[in-house]
Amino acid sequence: MSRITVRNVTRRYQDTTAVDGVSLDIADGDFLVLLGPSGCGKSTLLRTIAGLIAPSEGQILVDDRDVTDTPARDRDLAMVFQSYALYPHLTVARNIGFPLRAKRRNRAEIRTRVAEVAQILDLSALLNRRPRELSGGQRQRVALGRALVRDPGAFLMDEPLSNLDAQLRTATRTEITELHRRLGRTFVYVTHDQVEAMTMATSVAVLNKGRLEQVGTPTEVYDSPASAFVASFLGSPPMNLIPAEVTTRDGRLHAVAVGVDVPLGIDVPRSADGEPDPSAGREVQLGVRPEHLTATHADAADDDAAVPALRGKVRTVENLGSEEIAHVIVGDGEVRVRARRPAGLAAGDTVALQVRPEHTHLFDRESGRRLVWRPDQHSSIPAARVPVTT
Amino acid sequence: MFVEIAPPTLAEAAAATAAEATATRRRSVRGISRLLGRGVVPYLYLAPALGLLVVWIYRPLVETAQYSFYSWNLSPTTPAIPVGWHNFHRVFTLPEVGDSVLRTVLMIGLLLPFTIVIPIVVGLLSREVRGRARTVYQALIFAPFLVAPVASAAVWEWILTPGSGVLNRATGLKINWLHERVPALLSITGIVGWQMLGFAVLVVAAGLASINGDYAEAASVDGASRWQATRWLTLPLLSPTLVFLLLTTVLLAGTWTFPLIDTLTQGGPVSATTNIYYLLWNYGFKSFDAGLAAAAGVVFFAAFTGVAMVLVWLSDRLAFHDN
Numbered sequence: 001m002s003r004i005t006v007r008n009v010t011r012r013y014q015d016t017t018a019v020d021g022v023s024l025d026i027a028d029g030d031f032l033v034l035l036g037p038s039g040c041g042k043s044t045l046l047r048t049i050a051g052l053i054a055p056s057e058g059q060i061l062v063d064d065r066d067v068t069d070t071p072a073r074d075r076d077l078a079m080v081f082q083s084y085a086l087y088p089h090l091t092v093a094r095n096i097g098f099p100l101r102a103k104r105r106n107r108a109e110i111r112t113r114v115a116e117v118a119q120i121l122d123l124s125a126l127l128n129r130r131p132r133e134l135s136g137g138q139r140q141r142v143a144l145g146r147a148l149v150r151d152p153g154a155f156l157m158d159e160p161l162s163n164l165d166a167q168l169r170t171a172t173r174t175e176i177t178e179l180h181r182r183l184g185r186t187f188v189y190v191t192h193d194q195v196e197a198m199t200m201a202t203s204v205a206v207l208n209k210g211r212l213e214q215v216g217t218p219t220e221v222y223d224s225p226a227s228a229f230v231a232s233f234l235g236s237p238p239m240n241l242i243p244a245e246v247t248t249r250d251g252r253l254h255a256v257a258v259g260v261d262v263p264l265g266i267d268v269p270r271s272a273d274g275e276p277d278p279s280a281g282r283e284v285q286l287g288v289r290p291e292h293l294t295a296t297h298a299d300a301a302d303d304d305a306a307v308p309a310l311r312g313k314v315r316t317v318e319n320l321g322s323e324e325i326a327h328v329i330v331g332d333g334e335v336r337v338r339a340r341r342p343a344g345l346a347a348g349d350t351v352a353l354q355v356r357p358e359h360t361h362l363f364d365r366e367s368g369r370r371l372v373w374r375p376d377q378h379s380s381i382p383a384a385r386v387p388v389t390t
Numbered sequence: 391m392f393v394e395i396a397p398p399t400l401a402e403a404a405a406a407t408a409a410e411a412t413a414t415r416r417r418s419v420r421g422i423s424r425l426l427g428r429g430v431v432p433y434l435y436l437a438p439a440l441g442l443l444v445v446w447i448y449r450p451l452v453e454t455a456q457y458s459f460y461s462w463n464l465s466p467t468t469p470a471i472p473v474g475w476h477n478f479h480r481v482f483t484l485p486e487v488g489d490s491v492l493r494t495v496l497m498i499g500l501l502l503p504f505t506i507v508i509p510i511v512v513g514l515l516s517r518e519v520r521g522r523a524r525t526v527y528q529a530l531i532f533a534p535f536l537v538a539p540v541a542s543a544a545v546w547e548w549i550l551t552p553g554s555g556v557l558n559r560a561t562g563l564k565i566n567w568l569h570e571r572v573p574a575l576l577s578i579t580g581i582v583g584w585q586m587l588g589f590a591v592l593v594v595a596a597g598l599a600s601i602n603g604d605y606a607e608a609a610s611v612d613g614a615s616r617w618q619a620t621r622w623l624t625l626p627l628l629s630p631t632l633v634f635l636l637l638t639t640v641l642l643a644g645t646w647t648f649p650l651i652d653t654l655t656q657g658g659p660v661s662a663t664t665n666i667y668y669l670l671w672n673y674g675f676k677s678f679d680a681g682l683a684a685a686a687g688v689v690f691f692a693a694f695t696g697v698a699m700v701l702v703w704l705s706d707r708l709a710f711h712d713n
Contacts, residue, residue: 050611051610051611052607052610052611071610072607072610072611073610073611073612073613073614073615074613077611078611078612079607079608079611081604081607081608083602083604085602085604085605085607085608087605087608087609087622087623088627089626089627098609098612098614098622099612099613099614101622102609102612102613102614102615102618103613146608146612150612150613156611
């Protein structure tokens, strides 16, 4: 059982900073996914936790014990490598038993424990094979077995599914989630695959360029992204981000750009001295998820009572089987709309797009951080820069 | 009624194949000569290398086998007299052949610490040296390999001179390094070992570099100490490299030691440094007994081929292709 605390960890290489002041508190039994594009520092952070890389600054704590200077072998953490790193000259049984052998456990105990783990992972028939005689999925399970065999405080996994084909990946995903539920141990899992993050995690930490963008449950991260980066990283296709300006009309806030006039559902009480709300004129990025846009043909929309929020012309429509994605030119940019098939849209159609105010997101144009409305302060303030707890 | 949908046919593709087949038939007569030309080209590229191999390696090999059945003194005016298996009989009965085989084995044994044991230690330790220092360090170790053996022999002769030599003066010993039996053998193997060490360290360093770094990291997370990881992972994974070094030492010890023996001891004192290669050379070019030298050459060629085959087989057994 281990709680892992990452305190202000920075890792620099010559002129690049791979991890930049990251702080995380991974509760005991948590399944934390470190999510981000390649090169965002997620693997470096995991290796720092494992003890394979020393941080340039900051501390790593396991159960409130500072392990920053403790070698990897004394941290009681097990790791599954992206390459699996199975020892090629040892049989499956000896690979799985390796951590126990290193701890000088007696042979009988090792044999019993290896048999137990092999049973759990359905490897019993393969114990005498060498890694090169195994399929990708079997190798992956051996790597898991080597982590499981010694009952560590926490499991660290570095993109363990990335070498598997799509079908096997889905199946193994479920198995790992099941394993986490059964063991109740802390898991720290690195991936660039948002589907893995959304389906497996109890909390997701999104990293970008070595910095922590947001930590939260999959739902929080998807429904209220803390930055434009998180918004544009999650979702397939990701959230539409439209440069716009906030204006006040009839005491209500709108996000306005060419072909865009989206009501934000916020009433601005006129201040006593008659000054306009300071939000007016603020340059923002308006975020709307493709599934939250509903499209109607422009001519039909005239009969509708609602004023269209966005107007544009369909460039192309992609068929995904169950749904379709329409790419709509709005102003200078392009907006993706996700709709159930058949949505009746075709390239060249002029369409009106509607969005409900609660489905709009605003991000600062400069910093990219999420803007939230605080009625009592008459202004929008950015959300906390770096949430610390999960 | 239900009608089954037929799978997509490859009608068009089939038509295309048929058309091509007709074309091929039409082409065939004219194409034969061109095909022939195309078949010859690769061999033309190989020809210079093959030609040199035939002239300098295979032809002498065949001629050696022929001479082993003759008695001849290498003089172009003297005819070679056929003697049947007599030369081979001498090879297996002359006591000096047996002695020199033993000495050869002894020399190989004395060289192994330099080509295997020390390189492993140096290779493992020099992994701890980082950056430019490591390159400089490896260059220093490799340097003796680049010194011409005859040149190094001259320098070592000064160092080992009994009265005024640096070695005896520095250690206070009074050993006649090149003219006493045991010291002479140790000197020759020591100098060869010093020269070959750099080469062996380079091979071990390459072998270590080819081992995926993930294994060491996995082992450290798995709780293995550095010594355990070295013993259980690094050395087994390095074993094909070590077998290669063993093979090189066994097969090339003669070639490496020859120039030093010839310049420093001429096989002496009292044959104490005469290995089979030097003995062969003595038979052929000192005693002008070409038949005996050829017969001994054929026998040792066969013996070393056997040793090499065993070691190559061993190397294949030990190689773990990781993927």
